[in-house]
Every structure is written in C-alpha cells, then in structure tokens.
Amino acid sequence: NILKEVRDKSVFSNELRSKIKDWASLYHLSPDRSNILRCFGFKNRNIKILELGAGCGAITRYLGENFTSVYAVEGDVNRGRIIRLRCSELDNVVKVFVTNIFDLEPEETFDMVLLIGVLEYSNLYATGNNLNPPLKLLEFAYNFLKDNGLLVLAIENKLGIKYLSGAREDHTGKLFEGIQGYPRRNTPTTLSKKELSELLEKAGFADIEFYLPFPDYKLPSVILNNKYSSLFAEYNIYNWIETPFPDRVSNSRTLLFNESLFLRELVRANLLDELANSFLVLAYKGDKDSVCHNLELDRDWVVKKYSTNRLPNFIKEVTLIPEGPPKIMNKRLFPDTPPYNGDLKINLKDTPYVIGELLTYKFFEQAFNDNFMDFVIKTMEQLKNLALSLFYAGSSDQEGYPLLRGKSIDLTFFNIIVDTEGNWHPIDLEWEIRFDIPIDYLIFRNLYALFARYRAYLNLNINFNELITKVMRELFFNYNLQRINKSLELEKIFENLVLHPAYSSLEEVYKIKDNIEKLNYHSASIIIVTYNSSSTIEGCLNSIIQNTSKIPYEIIIIDNNSRDNTVAICREVLSRSSVPYKVIE
Structure with missing residues (x-):
C-alpha cells in the first residue's frame, strides 16, 4: 500500500522515508540498505547483475538506479509483486523472476551476482537430498558468473559481538542461539568467518575479501575494509563504531557489558573480524585485478561512514584514506543541492586524520x-x-x-x-x-x-x-x-x-x-543566617512563605551555632510548607 501511495520510489525518496514508523518499514525503506554497495563506488554502469533473493526490492531499486541490466530473483510471489512496484519506472533495467533459486538454470552469465541476506536461509529452501545447502547455493552463484565475475555476499556472523552481549538472534529471536551452534534444527543458520571462508573456497572462488559493516549489514552506517586490519589498532578504528548495537528482534534488549570497551579490546587484539556482527564479502571468480578493472571498484579505503538520517542537502559520506599520512575525505552525496537549510549550513572539508x-x-x-x-x-x-x-x-x-x-x-x-x-x-x-x-x-x-x-x-x-x-x-x-x-x-x-x-x-x-516542568527548580535562593533567633524566626519564615509566590525559590538556613531551639523551629515550619529548603548547621 505504501508504494501505491507515493510518486517517488527512489532510494532516497522523502515520501518513502516519511512512511518509516517501525523496524519493518525502516528495514524496507531506509536508504542505508544500499550502503553495502555504495561504499565500492562502482563506476562501470554497463554491467549485467543477478540478485538472488531480492526480498522487497530495497537493494534492487539501488541496482536499477545505478546499472543498466538487473535480474532480480525472489521465491515469494507477493514479494515479487512488491519488487515490480518498487521498480515500476525502471522496467527497461530491472527484470523480476519469481521462482525457487535452486530451480534456476544458468543459461546466462553475469558480471556480478548478489546474495544479500540469503545464504542463511539456504537450508530451508534447498530442493532434493542436498547435504550442504550453503555450499550448493555458493556453487550455484559461481556458475552464474562470467569467467571474471564478482559475488557480493552479506550475512550475519553467528559469533557477533551483539549476540555475545545479549542481543537476540536476528532470525530465531532466541538468546545465544547462534553462538551455541543452533542446537534447534530447521532454522536459518548463520556462519562464522572461518566457516564462510571455507565454503567460498570449496565453491571455487579464487580470492575473498572481507568487509565489516556496523551495526550490521542490514542498515550499515560504518563499513570497515578488513584488508587494512593491521592499521585498525593504530587508527583506533573503534572510534567509528556506535554502540549499543540494536536488537533487531525486540525494542528492548539485554546488555551484558559495554560493547564499545569490548570493541576496543578486540581491535587491540586484532580479533575484530572474527567477532564483527556481520560480514560483507567480495568473492572473485577468475582474475581479481581483471574483475576490479572491469567493474571499476573503489577498495582503497580503511573505513567509510554514511550519515543519511538527515535532509538530502546534508547526506554525506566520510572516508578514511590510508595513503601517506592518513586523511579524512568528506563529500555530500547530493552536491547539486545547496549546502544549507534556512539558518543551518554544513561545512565539509578534507582533513588530516587525528590519532587518539x-x-x-x-x-x-x-x-x-x-x-x-x-x-x-x-x-x-x-x-x-x-x-x-x-x-x-x-x-x-x-x-x-x-x-x-x-x-x-x-x-x-x-x-x-x-x-x-x-x-x-x-x-x-x-x-x-x-x-x-x-x-x-x-x-x-x-x-x-x-x-x-x-x-x-x-x-x-x-x-x-x-x-x-x-x-x-x-x-x-x-x-x-x-x-x-x-x-x-x-x-x-x-x-x-x-x-x-x-x-x-x-x-x-x-x-x-x-x-x-514538573520539577522544583529555583530561580532564587533566600539565605537566612541565624543565631539564637527562636523568638523571631518563625514569623520571618511564615512571612516569606505567604508573600513569595511569583517565582520558584528555595530557603537556605545557615545557623551560627545557636544554643536555643532555632534550628528545630526552622525545620518544623519549613517541613509544613512545600518550599524546598536546606538547613546548614
């Protein structure tokens, strides 16, 4: 219904973002979904792409806006209809097919194949007596690639930091399920880095590169290039990662420890890639240099950060470049819009990277x-x-x-x-x-x-x-x-x-x-110094209480070691009123 109500269905549509009300709408409508591809800055638009498991078309829409030939495969009929609606004005670019992925025949080959949030479900929709559905799916993707082609894969890490610290498993909604090896069967199953690497190698991929999206691959705002992991500690790369990490299943979550402090220790121990929440992987078929040259990939950066929860004028990409002295490069994603809105202006410039x-x-x-x-x-x-x-x-x-x-x-x-x-x-x-x-x-x-x-x-x-x-x-x-x-x-x-x-x-x-506004704030403090004032202090206090009402105030009694009952009278009178007070003896 949302897609039928709006005219602008683009990735950065203001109309669509105005419809974001909850996690489901955020997941399907947020422009952050496509940051996992945006970070590579593909310059060759004239390539043919196959997206396996396209969901409701958030990534498909990005592909259709940036490339000339996109094939989207989705197993659910209703989702297939949603993809067509999301990409309705891109019919000449996007072709949608509704079928089980494993029923496809690789009659054509592609420059790039995408498996975004799909591999973990392979054991649920595999056909036949397949003993290793994840491997079968990766081999399937491999066969759809040209001789020099690229697989882009994204999946959660079953050993992710957020799962260790008390977030529920994204698919099953259970605590600690992935880190215990998914003892319940017939559920989506994510992988560790080692498991994923071994499967990709068995499927035939010659070179594999890991990237670490945070808080996860679903809505990444920060993406680390693990090729530069040797620099992570020197650059204090944990500074870039915002915590606490969200629980994608529940609005509230258990939090067993400070995730930022744990991140710092992981970076110092060079273990971040083992316990990142998600993996983004580039897996190459054939010669990596030829693939990168053909697709015109940008991979020479340590980290990229996206700020999209703002007006289009202010949406930006921040990049840490390692060449020579490290430097920060800032750019607006919509440079043709004015860099201001009313009284607010954004000032972006490239700067040296400050270590600390x-x-x-x-x-x-x-x-x-x-x-x-x-x-x-x-x-x-x-x-x-x-x-x-x-x-x-x-x-x-x-x-x-x-x-x-x-x-x-x-x-x-x-x-x-x-x-x-x-x-x-x-x-x-x-x-x-x-x-x-x-x-x-x-x-x-x-x-x-x-x-x-x-x-x-x-x-x-x-x-x-x-x-x-x-x-x-x-x-x-x-x-x-x-x-x-x-x-x-x-x-x-x-x-x-x-x-x-x-x-x-x-x-x-x-x-x-x-x-x-419900609290007692004091615009004034009335300070009274007393000494043996029992005969006058009660009348003084009552007069103040009765005649001072236009401003919030407090009364402070400073007693200079009275030997009579001055302090007791003060406490009795003030305790009967609603005026905040202090008695200092």
Whole structure:
C-alpha cells in the first residue's frame, strides 16, 4: 500500500522515508540498505547483475538506479509483486523472476551476482537430498558468473559481538542461539568467518575479501575494509563504531557489558573480524585485478561512514584514506543541492586524520567509578572553557550567559579526540548555525546526547532531569527552568533544520520537557543566617512563605551555632510548607 501511495520510489525518496514508523518499514525503506554497495563506488554502469533473493526490492531499486541490466530473483510471489512496484519506472533495467533459486538454470552469465541476506536461509529452501545447502547455493552463484565475475555476499556472523552481549538472534529471536551452534534444527543458520571462508573456497572462488559493516549489514552506517586490519589498532578504528548495537528482534534488549570497551579490546587484539556482527564479502571468480578493472571498484579505503538520517542537502559520506599520512575525505552525496537549510549550513572539508581516542571512552571508563558525576561535571566545565576559548562571540544574552558563534554547535564529546598526552582535538565540526548560541545550550546538547545514547552504560542513579539540574547548577549559578526551556526550543530548531522527519527525536525531547516542568527548580535562593533567633524566626519564615509566590525559590538556613531551639523551629515550619529548603548547621 505504501508504494501505491507515493510518486517517488527512489532510494532516497522523502515520501518513502516519511512512511518509516517501525523496524519493518525502516528495514524496507531506509536508504542505508544500499550502503553495502555504495561504499565500492562502482563506476562501470554497463554491467549485467543477478540478485538472488531480492526480498522487497530495497537493494534492487539501488541496482536499477545505478546499472543498466538487473535480474532480480525472489521465491515469494507477493514479494515479487512488491519488487515490480518498487521498480515500476525502471522496467527497461530491472527484470523480476519469481521462482525457487535452486530451480534456476544458468543459461546466462553475469558480471556480478548478489546474495544479500540469503545464504542463511539456504537450508530451508534447498530442493532434493542436498547435504550442504550453503555450499550448493555458493556453487550455484559461481556458475552464474562470467569467467571474471564478482559475488557480493552479506550475512550475519553467528559469533557477533551483539549476540555475545545479549542481543537476540536476528532470525530465531532466541538468546545465544547462534553462538551455541543452533542446537534447534530447521532454522536459518548463520556462519562464522572461518566457516564462510571455507565454503567460498570449496565453491571455487579464487580470492575473498572481507568487509565489516556496523551495526550490521542490514542498515550499515560504518563499513570497515578488513584488508587494512593491521592499521585498525593504530587508527583506533573503534572510534567509528556506535554502540549499543540494536536488537533487531525486540525494542528492548539485554546488555551484558559495554560493547564499545569490548570493541576496543578486540581491535587491540586484532580479533575484530572474527567477532564483527556481520560480514560483507567480495568473492572473485577468475582474475581479481581483471574483475576490479572491469567493474571499476573503489577498495582503497580503511573505513567509510554514511550519515543519511538527515535532509538530502546534508547526506554525506566520510572516508578514511590510508595513503601517506592518513586523511579524512568528506563529500555530500547530493552536491547539486545547496549546502544549507534556512539558518543551518554544513561545512565539509578534507582533513588530516587525528590519532587518539574519542572523549566518549573517558565517560565509559569513569562510569565504573563511584565519583562518576564528579567526572561529568569536571568534563563539562572543561568543555565549557574550550568552547569559550574557541568560539566566544564577545557578548552575552540578557541573562548574562556568554554567547558562542554558530560554528560551536557541533562541539560535542563525541567530536573530540583525546591524544596520548591528554590534549583535546575537536574534529568533524560540520554544522554552522547562522546565529550565536548561549553557552548553556551547548552543554545541554552534550548532556542530552550523553544520556540518550549511552544511558545503558552509565553509573547513574538519577534520571535525565536530575542530571541536567545537578550539572548545570554547578556550572551556572543562576540556572533555572526557563533556561532549560530555551535550550529545548533551540534543539527543536536545530533538529528541524538538519533531520529528516522520519528520524526526528523531538517527541522524546518534549517528553523530557514535560517531566522537567514538573520539577522544583529555583530561580532564587533566600539565605537566612541565624543565631539564637527562636523568638523571631518563625514569623520571618511564615512571612516569606505567604508573600513569595511569583517565582520558584528555595530557603537556605545557615545557623551560627545557636544554643536555643532555632534550628528545630526552622525545620518544623519549613517541613509544613512545600518550599524546598536546606538547613546548614
């Protein structure tokens, strides 16, 4: 029904992305599906491609937009109809066949064959008395290739990090099923790297290259080239990988350990390729150099990262190039669109690669300590000072908060590299908003990101509202509810300018706002110093309580060692009221 409602069915269709509501629609409609092919930058469009197990056509659509001859095979009739509908205006390019893959006869050969999320099901739809369906399917794909042809294969790793840390198996929905060798039979079955390599070699493929998509091959935003695995530790490649990894079966998941810290140890031990969540494989039939020359493949990169959950103007690809001194190359995928939307502009440029570790990892490490909140406050204070030193606009707002130039909006803990000497290096400051922003909004953005992304890892016995209150009042003595509301409004403006509506988190932001407004924030603190004031203090307090109502406030009693019952009277009077108070003796 969705495909019948929209006019634009392209990979980056805004209409389709507006229909994303849940995991199923995200899986079938997200442009991230095609990143596993986009990363290779195929320049030869005039090749013939066979896609085996095309599903609902997310990859097929990408192929039809970028190549001249695509054959899509799908075993389910309804899915075959969906593919035809998704590619309806590409009839001259895409041909759809509905049949069991094993019933095909290789009458034609192809430059490239795709098995994307298919091999794991081979034991369920194999025909005859086939004792090794995965091998049979790979041999089948091999026979469909030209003498110098390429198989592109993607599959989950049964030993993937996310399965070790408590995510359910993607196909069966069971905990730890793959890592225990699939003890239940007649289920989809994924493979380890060793098992997959051996099957590909037995099927006849001469050369095999592994790539590691994260969080998985289904919706990859980061893809590592395992050819450069010897550089992973030197480049701290774990910085690129976002966790916690999603559980594709359930909205909630068990999380047994910090996956980012585990990733770091895997990289240092050169084991990442064994325990990656998914594999993306290029398997060559014939001469690899001839295949790469014919298809015009781009494989000379260490990692590629895609940011697509934003308006087309801002969608980008980031590439780490190893040649000479390593460097970062940035490019917009739609360079013909303006690099701005209203008051927001994106600034992309190529830069040297900064060696070090994301500041994020300091939070992960400190979360194991009892004084974690002290670390958060200290780090946010340091971030505040850095922002002022780099971006101070030379003025303050009406409440005295220093203003920062609009380029500061991207100065976040996940955009700061810490080198071995502890120095901070801001990176990837891509955003520039065309007005000055108050310093407290920048700190608010950092705290919100810290809590929203990593709350599962943090040693916090408080909610987000309390986190904001505690940290902000340490950094800004007069911080109040109005400042929080102002930060929320600024975040609303920012998200509306950058994000595609399908990915907006504003609903979550405003849930926070609703909760914040229920808290007792104090615009003023009334401090009373007492000494043997039992005869007057009760009347004083009652007068304050009865006549001070227009602003949120608190009362702080500082007693100078009274010898009468002044303190007891204060506690009794204040405990009967709704006014927040402290008594310091």
